[in-house]
Amino acid sequence: MFEENQSFMIALSLYTLATISYFIFFVLRKEKLSNYGSILVKLGFVFHTISIANRTITAARLPLSNQYEFATSFAWGISLFYLFFERKYKYKLIGTFATPLILILIYYAAVQTKSINPLMPALQSNWLVVHVITAIFGYGAFAIACAISIMYIFKDNFKNDSFTKKHMPTIELLDTMSYRAIAIGFITLTLVIVTGAIWAEKAWGRYWQWDPKETWSFITWVIYSIYLHVRLNKGWKGKKAAWFSVIGFASILFTYIGVNTLLVGLHSYGIVFLPFSIF
Amino acid sequence: MNISKKKIFKFLKSMKFGLILLGILCLVAIIGSVVPQGRQEAFYLNTYSPLLAQLIISFKFNDIYHSSGFILLFIALSFNLILCSTVKLKNIIQKIKKFQLPPNQQQLKNPIYTTKYSSDAKIQHIFTNKGFNNINRISNSSEEIYFSNKNRIGYLGSWLIHIGILAIIICYSYGQYTFWSGSVYGVSGSSQKIEGTNYIMNINDFNIIYRDDGSVQQYITKATLKDKNGNELLSDEIYVNKPMRYEGYTLYQHSTGWAAKINIFKDDKSIGNEFIYDGTAYTNNEEFIIMQINHIYPDFVATKSGFGSKSNELNNPKILYSIFYGGQVVDMNIVSPNEDIHWQNFRFKFNTPEQYTYLSINKMNGKIGAIISSVILMTGLFLTFYLKPKQLIVKRKNDNIYVYGDYSFSSKNIFKSSYGSSNNLSI
Ligand code: HEM
Numbered sequence: 001m002f003e004e005n006q007s008f009m010i011a012l013s014l015y016t017l018a019t020i021s022y023f024i025f026f027v028l029r030k031e032k033l034s035n036y037g038s039i040l041v042k043l044g045f046v047f048h049t050i051s052i053a054n055r056t057i058t059a060a061r062l063p064l065s066n067q068y069e070f071a072t073s074f075a076w077g078i079s080l081f082y083l084f085f086e087r088k089y090k091y092k093l094i095g096t097f098a099t100p101l102i103l104i105l106i107y108y109a110a111v112q113t114k115s116i117n118p119l120m121p122a123l124q125s126n127w128l129v130v131h132v133i134t135a136i137f138g139y140g141a142f143a144i145a146c147a148i149s150i151m152y153i154f155k156d157n158f159k160n161d162s163f164t165k166k167h168m169p170t171i172e173l174l175d176t177m178s179y180r181a182i183a184i185g186f187i188t189l190t191l192v193i194v195t196g197a198i199w200a201e202k203a204w205g206r207y208w209q210w211d212p213k214e215t216w217s218f219i220t221w222v223i224y225s226i227y228l229h230v231r232l233n234k235g236w237k238g239k240k241a242a243w244f245s246v247i248g249f250a251s252i253l254f255t256y257i258g259v260n261t262l263l264v265g266l267h268s269y270g271i272v273f274l275p276f277s278i279f
Numbered sequence: 280m281n282i283s284k285k286k287i288f289k290f291l292k293s294m295k296f297g298l299i300l301l302g303i304l305c306l307v308a309i310i311g312s313v314v315p316q317g318r319q320e321a322f323y324l325n326t327y328s329p330l331l332a333q334l335i336i337s338f339k340f341n342d343i344y345h346s347s348g349f350i351l352l353f354i355a356l357s358f359n360l361i362l363c364s365t366v367k368l369k370n371i372i373q374k375i376k377k378f379q380l381p382p383n384q385q386q387l388k389n390p391i392y393t394t395k396y397s398s399d400a401k402i403q404h405i406f407t408n409k410g411f412n413n414i415n416r417i418s419n420s421s422e423e424i425y426f427s428n429k430n431r432i433g434y435l436g437s438w439l440i441h442i443g444i445l446a447i448i449i450c451y452s453y454g455q456y457t458f459w460s461g462s463v464y465g466v467s468g469s470s471q472k473i474e475g476t477n478y479i480m481n482i483n484d485f486n487i488i489y490r491d492d493g494s495v496q497q498y499i500t501k502a503t504l505k506d507k508n509g510n511e512l513l514s515d516e517i518y519v520n521k522p523m524r525y526e527g528y529t530l531y532q533h534s535t536g537w538a539a540k541i542n543i544f545k546d547d548k549s550i551g552n553e554f555i556y557d558g559t560a561y562t563n564n565e566e567f568i569i570m571q572i573n574h575i576y577p578d579f580v581a582t583k584s585g586f587g588s589k590s591n592e593l594n595n596p597k598i599l600y601s602i603f604y605g606g607q608v609v610d611m612n613i614v615s616p617n618e619d620i621h622w623q624n625f626r627f628k629f630n631t632p633e634q635y636t637y638l639s640i641n642k643m644n645g646k647i648g649a650i651i652s653s654v655i656l657m658t659g660l661f662l663t664f665y666l667k668p669k670q671l672i673v674k675r676k677n678d679n680i681y682v683y684g685d686y687s688f689s690s691k692n693i694f695k696s697s698y699g700s701s702n703n704l705s706i
Contacts, residue, residue: 117494118490118492118494118496120494120495121495121496121497121498121518121519121520122519122520124497124519124520125520183664183665186660186664187657187660187661187664190653190656190657190660191657194653194657197649197653198650199520201646202520202521202522203519203520203531204531205460205522205529205531205639205641205643206641206643207643207646207649208451210308210311210316210344212312215308215311215312216308216312218308219305219308219309219312222301222304222305222308223305225301226298226301226302229294229297229298230298232294233294259312263312263313
């Protein structure tokens with residue numbers, strides 16, 4: 001059968017082709033291509049699942065611990081939610097806005113080292129497994145909410161176009177769809193933070209220390225809670241709320257990629273005066 | 280209360296004020312994540328431009344989460360949440376009560392769907408089709424009104440969310456305010472009093488488990504906690520992700536390092552022996568002599584760039600030491616274990632180094648409170664998103680059935696779209 005790397009590359013290629021199909025569908029208004037796009041994402045998802053399953057078997061644990069493993073799982077989560085939303089709402093145009101987000105993550109995964117490393121003691125925790133699995137589902141939902149919010153902003157600016165009228169949900173439905181996605185995301189993000197805090201308490205002794213990763217997940221959570229309130233407010237409803245959903249997703253990407261590359265965490269400058277620390 | 284006071288109160292309890300505070304909190308958190316926290320002032324002066332460094336130090340951006348501004352922000356947020364939640368509760372209870380009342384004339388305007396009456400079963404079906412079970416009925420001379428509601432509890436959702444958040448803030452602040460931390464360390468078989476407590480810790484055993492590839496799988500300390508009289512309180516294994524807990528104290532496997540036992544002789548008579556941990560010293564105040572271990576190398580190599588250790592295994596142990604006499608360094612060298620070190624009429628001898636375990640201990644109150652609050656918050660979120668109160672009203676007048684949608688959430692009619700989009704609604 002397919003090896004992990006092989007199926008990963010096939011998935012990556014299929015997602016790329018899907019994105020191109022959806023893009024042409026949208027720009028050149030070729031309706032047929034939206035069906036191809038949809039089939040390509042589904043096929044991509046199958047190979048992606050095979051790749052992740054293979055790695056799980058090889059590593060004898062869920063692939064949730066380094067940048068590559070989390071990025072590929074994150075992309076998988078977006079793909080899963082995309083397919084779910086496409087099936088539920090039957091608007092293929094969502095694909096034009098959602099597949100680029102899958103690509104960002106899967107290409108990011110592709111440039112990371114793929115070596116399988118044994119887990120350091122601090123990462124050997126069931127709480128961590130729950131923490132990361134919920135993160136994948138939550139982030140997947142937020143990605144779709146972001147795609148739908150971009151559609152909203154787009155539709156709001158190009159109201160009279162006949163193609164968008166046919167293929168895009170109404171502005172009210174777009175709002176409801178992104179709210180539903182954010183509701184899933186928000187509940188899971190809260191669970192991610194709570195399980196992360198429980199794990200940190202067991203491993204480090206403090207459940208909340210404001211280290212950059214924690215801080216950014218908190219910032220993300222606050223941004224989405226602002227979205228939820230803004231949506232209740234008549235004057236701010238709609239487009240302004242949609243912007244918060246986009247900013248929220250940018251904050252997620254930063255929490256995941258930016259914090260690791262641009263900021264230092266407590267984990268790397270722990271207050272250890274002894275010569276050799278476990279963490 | 281005069282007008283302006285009323286206005287201020289209204290603002291303080293408003294969602295707008297809450298959102299402003301949340302916005303500021305985001306900004307503060309961003310600054311806190313960008314500026315490294317808790318370093319010496321010199322670090323900021325060396326890393327940033329003079330102006331920026333001054334700014335960081337004056338505004339306490341270097342310890343932002345303990346700054347008074349940050350604490351004030353949380354106090355303001357809590358205050359806002361308390362006011363808003365208290366005021367809201369009365370509102371919610373009223374809403375829940377009102378929800379069970381028969382619909383008013385306002386709600387009986389603009390039906391979203393109209394159909395012909397054929398039987399009572401048809402009306403029943405309208406309700407059951409949308410998941411409504413308890414159907415109430417009132418009738419007057421000209422019409423019959425049926426109404427039903429569900430998910431009343433959902434009204435409590437956002438209230439529970441805010442109460443949960445408030446409780447988390449309170450539990451966390453209490454935990455921070457009363458936080459205590461300490462440490463204890465030792466080699467296998469050693470025993471140490473835990474400073475600041477009445478407990479004694481026995482390190483019965485310390486093991487590092489390696490995998491085949493040489494990576495560490497686990498650090499395991501077998502420890503016994505005793506009271507000051509030596510009575511055993513608790514005996515257990517401590518490893519990473521499995522702390523020992525006793526009476527609010529939590530003991531964590533934190534780190535490890537090397538230590539070596541030293542024997543000290545004066546004129547060939549033993550005057551003491553004890554363990555010295557890497558970086559610490561044996562001090563003899565009577566003889567004015569200090570023997571310090573600068574570093575222990577388990578697998579020593581000397582390279583051009585200095586000394587180092589090839590691995591963490593005891594293949595070629597060496598000890599870099601310094602002897603101080605009367606405050607002056609009088610000797611410094613590298614020795615192997617069991618090698619004699621002579622200085623004047625003193626003789627020192629290190630035993631083979633051993634790895635010691637370092638346990639950190641803390642006491643953080645309010646953990647259970649924080650967990651319960653999180654559960655309240657999660658429950659609130661679930662109610663808010665998935666148990667939205669819904670109401671369905673049906674009026675029968677003559678041969679017509681009028682279906683009125685849901686008016687439980689402001690003027691929004693959640694059923695409108697579902698009726699609107701169903702072409703063949705099977706009523
Ligand atoms: C980070 C903190 C907060 C979170 C996570 C949060 C979350 C929520 C959520 C999820 C809702 C329901 C939204 C919906 O129905 O779609 C809500 C409603 C609301 N929130 Fe917050 N909130 C927070 C802080 C605040 C603050 C500080 C205030 C200020 C008073 C506030 C005032 C309100 C109000 C007035 C509502 C409408 C409630 C209702 O209609 O019953 N929230 N909040």
